[in-house]
Amino acid sequence: MKGLLEWGYSKKYETVSLTERKVEGLRTVLFSQIHRVDTGPSRHSESRFSYLDRSARPTMGRIRQVLERWWAEFPLAEQAELRKRIRSEDDRQHFAAVFELYIHQILLRTQHHVEIHRQGDRGKCPDFLATASDCTSFVLEATVATETDQAQQGAEKRKNQLYDTINKLESPDYFLDLEMEGEPKTPIPGERWLRELRKWVASLDYEDIVATGRQGAFDLLPMLSLEHDGLTVTFKPIAKKAEARGHTNVRPIGVQCFEAVCVRSWEAIQRAVQKKASRYGTQDIPYLIAINGVGVNCDYDEFERALYGPDGLWRNGRPPAHTRVSAILAVEQLVPATIGSVNPCLFHNPFAANPYSGPLCQLPQVRLMKQEVRQIPGISASDLLGLPSGWPLSESEERPLSP
Numbered sequence: 429m430k431g432l433l434e435w436g437y438s439k440k441y442e443t444v445s446l447t448e449r450k451v452e453g454l455r456t457v458l459f460s461q462i463h464r465v466d467t468g469p470s471r472h473s474e475s476r477f478s479y480l481d482r483s484a485r486p487t488m489g490r491i492r493q494v495l496e497r498w499w500a501e502f503p504l505a506e507q508a509e510l511r512k513r514i515r516s517e518d519d520r521q522h523f524a525a526v527f528e529l530y531i532h533q534i535l536l537r538t539q540h541h542v543e544i545h546r547q548g549d550r551g552k553c554p555d556f557l558a559t560a561s562d563c564t565s566f567v568l569e570a571t572v573a574t575e576t577d578q579a580q581q582g583a584e585k586r587k588n589q590l591y592d593t594i595n596k597l598e599s600p601d602y603f604l605d606l607e608m609e610g611e612p613k614t615p616i617p618g619e620r621w622l623r624e625l626r627k628w629v630a631s632l633d634y635e636d637i638v639a640t641g642r643q644g645a646f647d648l649l650p651m652l653s654l655e656h657d658g659l660t661v662t663f664k665p666i667a668k669k670a671e672a673r674g675h676t677n678v679r680p681i682g683v684q685c686f687e688a689v690c691v692r693s694w695e696a697i698q699r700a701v702q703k704k705a706s707r708y709g710t711q712d713i714p715y716l717i718a719i720n721g722v723g724v725n726c727d728y729d730e731f732e733r734a735l736y737g738p739d740g741l742w743r744n745g746r747p748p749a750h751t752r753v754s755a756i757l758a759v760e761q762l763v764p765a766t767i768g769s770v771n772p773c774l775f776h777n778p779f780a781a782n783p784y785s786g787p788l789c790q791l792p793q794v795r796l797m798k799q800e801v802r803q804i805p806g807i808s809a810s811d812l813l814g815l816p817s818g819w820p821l822s823e824s825e826e827r828p829l830s831p
Contacts, residue, residue: 456507458499458514459492472591475517480764490820491764495526498533506544520581524572527720527762528555531570534772537812538787554708560786566714566754569707573700575693575723583611587659593618595679597625601634602665603682612659621654625663628652638667693726697734698741705750714754714784718772720762728773728794731758735775736796744799748779755784757791768810768819 464484471479480488495514502510513525535542535558545553559565576584587608594604604625632650640648652663666682668675697719704717721730735742735756741749756775774793776784792806810819 456499456504456511458496458511464489472588472595473585475522476519476763477515477522478517481515486822487765487820490822491767494767494815494820495529495764498529501536502529502532503542503544520572520574523720523722523763524570526764527572527718527759528570530759530762530767531556531568531718531757533813534788534809535568537814538790540787564713564786566716566784566786567708567711568716568718568757569704570718570720571700571704572720572722573693573696573726574721575696580611583613583659586612586614586616590616590618590621590661591681593622594625594681596622597629597680598676599629599680600674600676601668602629602632602637602680603668604680605664605666605683606681607662607664609660609662610658613657616656616659621661624654625652628663629665632665634667634673637665641667693721693723693730694734694737694739696723696726697721697731701734701741701750701753701756705753708752710752710781712782714780714782714786715752716755716757716784716788717753718757718759720759722761722763727760728758731756731760731773731775732794732801735777736794736801742777742779742796744796750777751779751781753777754780754782757788765820768813768815771809774806 459481462482464482466482467484470483480491499507499511510525510528513521514529516522516525532542532544535556539561540558543557543559545555554567555570556568557565558568594606597604628650637649640646646664649664654661654663700719701717708715719731721727723730732740734740737743740746755777758773758775759770762770772791774784774788774791776793776795778796790807790812791809793804795802795804810817
């Protein structure tokens with residue numbers, strides 16, 4: 429019980445039901461109370477929250493319902509700060525805040541009492557102090573691991589703005605094949621590029637392009653290359669089928685090709701662990717770090733490499749490292765649309781000063797035992813969270829789930 433007192437644990441916090449909040453007049457809402465009619469796709473430059481908040485698609489509505497329900501179970505004193513971040517136009521802030529709401533729900537569903545941002549012995553406030561029914565407790569910090577730095581995120585935002593500008597082009601006869609090289613360091617002159625695209629598209633001969641395509645001579649297709657401050661974009665026309673000609677109510681961008689990149693999510697995961705490992709000093713209760721790997725190709729193989737691989741933080745034959753960290757609660761590619769499909773996995777630190785063995789061990793686990801990485805099956809998050817198979821799609825929606 430010493431650890432509970434050091435971390436200021438109190439049993440005063442109990443989940444407040446939605447009904448109770450309505451009665452008390454304290455009910456807050458996460459999403460805008462508006463009439464939604466737009467069932468179209470999101471704009472490239474649109475923030476994830478903005479689209480989720482305004483879209484009338486049934487899948488988006490189901491996501492909002494679940495997040496609102498979870499929101500009703502979040503401590504009132506902490507709602508304002510988290511709500512602000514969930515509603516952020518910065519996708520990084522949005523993803524991080526949704527991840528915290530998700531982890532809070534996982535803790536509640538595994539029968540924990542949860543304290544939010546309780547001050548530790550260094551004066552810092554970890555995200556969660558969770559206490560099980562047997563009064564054992566642990567501290568958990570949630571973070572997001574991504575390979576992209578601020579400069580790359582800025583370049584990606586500029587490219588997304590360019591896509592939205594290009595999609596203003598009315599192109600009744602062609603789709604556009606885009607090949608991109610480099611990263612723009614400054615805003616792209618999208619409107620000027622759009623004017624040049626219009627002139628170029630107007631100069632094309634449909635029958636010539638169809639004939640070239642039928643011959644498979646794609647290298648002979650006409651091209652337009654535009655450059656700006658480190659970025660080169662090459663456009664090629666793709667002739668629409670005869671029955672599709674004349675339609676301008678579809679986006680003209682048909683194909684996008686990017687430079688090949690080396691997947692190194694494991695390095696981003698290691699940086700996330702190293703940043704959080706010693707944040708709260710030495711303690712006598714387990715310390716877990718929940719990491720949402722949002723890199724484009726991040727998966728549990730990348731987590732395993734980061735922790736147990738040849739260059740892993742906890743590989744065999746290496747001196748014990750980050751022993752204050754008991755385990756990593758790994759989640760891959762968690763965004764609102766994947767809440768029902770991702771499965772958290774608990775990667776244990778074999779050198780932990782305070783090993784973890786509590787209720788989260790119901791989830792899938794990975795342990796390094798002697799020279800072997802051993803995987804232990806567990807309950808799926810969708811079952812734990814009470815979400816139906818395939819959520820947020822309904823049984824009548826057959827298209828695959830995507831973030």
